[in-house]
Amino acid sequence: MRRPSVKRLEGSDPARRGNALRCSEITWDDVADCRHCAVRQQGLFGVLRGSDFDQILVPIKRAVVPAGTVLYLEIGAADAVYTVRWGLVKLVKQAPEDSARIVRLLGPGAAVGLEALKEGIYWHAAITLRETGLCRIPFKVIDRLQSQNAHVAERLITQWETYVEYADRWITDLSAGPVKVRVCRLIGFLIEITHSTSGEIELPSVEDLAAILGASVESVSRATAELKRSKALIRVAPRTYRCNLEAAG
Secondary structure, three states, rough: HHHHHOOOOOOOHHHHHEEEEEEHHHOOOOOOOHHOOOOOOHHHHHOOHHHHHHHHOOOOOOEEEOEEEEOOOOOEEEEEEEEEEOEEEEEEEOOOOEEEEEEEOOOOOOEEOHHHHHHOOOOOOEEOOOOEEEEEEHHHHHHHHHHOOOOHHHHHHHHHHHHHHHHHHHHHHHOOOOOOHHHHHHHHHHHHHHHOOOOOOEEEHHHHHHHHHHHOHHHHHHHHHHHHHHHOOOEOOOOOEEEEEHHHO
């Protein structure tokens, strides 16, 4: 698989600053094998069986992209949904005061851009937090499958319900209380959505943590430093930690 080159994006939108790769620059030249996908049961096509796959007449392509890849921008015209095979994607919303907030994180099995199926417009900017494996599913594929398989429509509703639950938890768990407590809750959430069985996670940058929690970079940095001193976070690799949240006190 060819790795695309990174081009510099300019503009006032945080998703455009610095070195960033846009979806239009990704070479989607690897055809996905949906029948044998490791995360299919968690994704949109978990309900497909046997001959259902023969109805996918437009090839679904996949790619591996680096951290910081901009899949799409807020209010951008939409024609596809992205499934996360592995890695992590952040959804970013521009606030009125020109600051950006991370409003959701999506891990393996999640469908990114699902809201655009209704009106053809993406509600957020979607940016990879780390190297991520993705499948690009054109809307025409989803429309055809829905028309021929009612279970696909049910799976879409299930994904929506999951996102509503995430939104509720985002507000109740991550937007109130001491910063240290919120960091711990976020770590627990990351373990859940990345399906980590070892309790090890790769932490986002302090800047991303602050954008998620609506806190200052300084307060988040102090909170994570305290968690490291108490051995609630034990470094096992660059930016990767074994988590023992009970030690946080």
